[in-house]
Amino acid sequence: MSSLIEQAKQKAAYQAVDEHVLPTHRVIGVGSGSTVVHVVARLLQRDPELNAKTVFIPTSFQSRGLLLDGGLTVGDVEQYPDIDVTIDGADEVDAQLNAIKGGGAAHLQEKVVAEAAKKFVIVADYRKDSKVLGEQWLKGVPVEVVPFAWKAVLKKLQEQGSKDAKLRMAVAKAGPVVTDNGNFIIDAPFGLIHDPVKCLRDIKLITGVVEVGLFCNMAEVAYFGCEDGSVTIRTK
């Protein structure tokens, strides 16, 4: 395996799957991102008969592809509004298990699938472990917005104190990133976020905002893969 970071992601993902995906579970939410690749790899190592009795709820085009490529059955929250457990990555997690998500622009579906679950578990490597949000993740809070309102929302975010807020631009396409839901993303840095609940509320009240990449009071436990090969578990 290539790097310490990749090993850390794998360790956290494998341990979280082993400890939280139970044989009795029938509906499992699967987040998005590079750490979740290891979550799916571990799910595929389970007893195939068990996986055949289980429906997996993806949170993006990416995770849907991972699940389908593995031959797993996928569903959605319309069919399965009661999820046993959802496991997802994060961009940063604070001491209270509040998280910044949306680095992969998938936080709208991720939040719906996390909220529909009895238990929400975060998996991450050591770079994501913070006391206060905004310590490590400097790109800002990802905010999904309806396209026609992006400039108006950007202005409001700047008025709320994020003077460097900007529209996320695509890399291999001219123009902005377009989410799986057909929306745009604004990345809004607020420095250290000591009160993430207030920050979330303030942003969500801006008309044109679809969802904010602040996941407050949602995770029950976070697994951090460490540089020395160990895994740190943080619970509420």
Ligand SMILES: O=C(CO)[C@H](O)[C@H](O)COP(=O)(O)O
């Ligand atoms: O929120 C997310 C996507 O919207 C991801 O979970 C987050 O960006 C972490 O990704 P990675 O595991 O690749 O570091």
